[in-house]
Amino acid sequence: MKKAKIETEKGTMVAELYEKETPGTVDNFVKLSNDGFYNGLRFHRVIPGFVAQGGCPHSKNPDDPKAGTGGPGYTIKCETDAEKQYHDRGVLSMAHAGRDTGGSQFFIVHSRQNTQHLDGQHTCFGKIIEGDEVIDDIKAGDLIEKITIIES
Secondary structure (H helix, E strand, O other), X not given: OEEEEEXXXXXXXXXXXXXXXXXXXXXXXXXXXXXXXXXXXXEEEEEOOOEEEEOOHHHHXXXXXXXXXXXXXXXXXOOOOOOOOOOOOOEEEEOOOOXXXXXOOEEEEOOOOOXXXXXXXXXXXXXXXXXXXXXXXXXXXXXXXXXXXXXX
């Protein structure tokens, strides 16, 4: 099982990745993480009780007006018909601007109550299993120090 260690300035979270259910999305996240793509980016969009979103390359500079609009230079397919497509607290899900337009931006779900409408729309590709308390501490502009993939 692959896991992602997400180190932020507010603390560390560990997520299990749904590699069996969403192999394309997980492969993309693993590749970007291993390439250091996420290191030094920021959570550019945080809505308490909803999500914390990061993964935009323009977010390295928190004052960049393009923060939230960038990606890796390509798009990936949604895998919303897979198992485990349930937006619950701690779930990692792909952000996108429409079906099959995701790339690097992802969000961490704050609560099921406010995100159930995202089921079947955004690909859930993992879930926080350690460091859950960090989710609520993240604010817009907070740093993603690095993401490390753990193979077990």
